[in-house]
Amino acid sequence: MGYALFDSANTFGDLRDPVRMGTWPLDGRELFCIGDLSAGNYALLVYLDENDNCRLDRNFIGIPREPLAFSNGYRPKGPPSYRRAAFELTDEEARRFDVTLRRPLGERGRIGVGIGAIIRSSPYRDYEGSVFQLIPAITYIGNRLQILGPNLQLGLVGQGKLRLAATAQYRIGAYEERESDVLTGMGDRENTLLVGLALLGALPGGVDVSLRYAHDVLDRIGGGAARMAVEKSFQLGRMRGGPELGLNWQSRGLALHDYGVPSAMATPQRPAHTLNDTLSVTVGLRLFADIAPDWVVVLNTSLEFLDESITTSPIVNANYVIQSFVAVNYVF
Incomplete structure (x- = not known):
């Protein structure tokens, strides 16, 4: 013991x-x-x-x-x-605890079901308000496999301070043309599947670092995206979480698909616009709270500062995007 x-x-x-x-x-x-x-x-x-x-x-x-x-x-x-x-x-006091030992994930991992919401500001011109979407919040946490809604991670090698994982993410299209008059005729953006690798590290003091790359394996858009992030966690009462700082790279194919205007779709009010690879910076906050013995709340929010080649696009009128995800889960 x-x-x-x-x-x-x-x-x-x-x-x-x-x-x-x-x-x-x-x-x-x-x-x-x-x-x-x-x-x-x-x-x-x-x-x-x-x-x-x-x-x-x-x-x-x-x-x-x-x-x-x-x-x-x-x-x-x-x-x-x-x-x-x-x-x-207290001094000279004795405390006694009766305990029953259990594996945190049981024998087959831990499943959670609930409801979540994605809230996202839109950087596109003439679009008022924000995007709000309710989604089922289904999670699975196992020794090597983790599924968090549209995101999947599978541990490959390593443990502790340095690990390598395979990742998959279902990427939802950036916009539908009905969202704004300036997007009319552009067509809805494609949904696709990004698959890649993540190198995960743990530094002293509870600091986590990660380096990720994922590629469009369905080739609906083409290209891929990389991200380097640093995160530090703190205890805040019953909540656990902390800030995150990230540097994001996006290939030319993804950038053109989300923010470009092809010559064939250009109009006098929407001139052609091309892009190369882009870089952006993200600051975020992650929070986790167990509000009852079997209920948890998760909140992730981030502010992404867009690359200048994106903000000069004729279909864009903001230099940042705010995105939040909140979920309430019952964990078995």
Whole structure:
């Protein structure tokens, strides 16, 4: 049996840098003790060290593999909340917790169902308001496979600090021509499937970095897109999340499809416009909260500053796009 004791909400959310950790021999006893603790606020994790390596083994995305339990009988369905597991220890006090060890993902992974919404501002000229779309929020989290709505990730090699994954994303068309008079005659943009690879890294202090590339494998548009991002997570009460900074590259084919005007579709009010590869910067915020034992809320929002070659397009009248995704999920 192993244990890890935490006194920080930020490190507890990632299950890293405990203030104390150790092991107990499995010698038939039912009571295990941690002594010589000073008064303070703590959260406790205990686990079954199945391979006797004196550490908590994790899967491809960092979720513990081995059976575990938290203080206060807390059973998180996502990143653990310090507040839900925390307890106060005073001088000369003894605290007792009865625990039942369970694998966080069970034997076959964890499925979630719910409803989500995509809200997106439109950069296109003469389009007022924003795009709002309700979608089913179906998720699956396994040791190597993760499905989050239209996004899929499959762990290939590595674990811990450096990992390589295969990715797939269903890309929804950028616009329909009925959305704006300036788009009339341009035709609706194509939906397609982007498939690629992601290199994922974990830096000290709970900082995550990623480098991704995905290509249009259906060749409906052609080309691909790459993204480099840095993200830092914090504990905010019952919520876990933090800021993200990203640099995005888009191939000429994708840029032309979304923002270009071919010569054959040019009009006096909509002159021809061509583009090459584009770069954009994104700042974002991700939040996760377990609002009830089996219910979670996810919020992702981002602000993307568009490349100058996009903002000078005759069908565009904004230099940024705001996009948000919010979902409420019941997790089995």
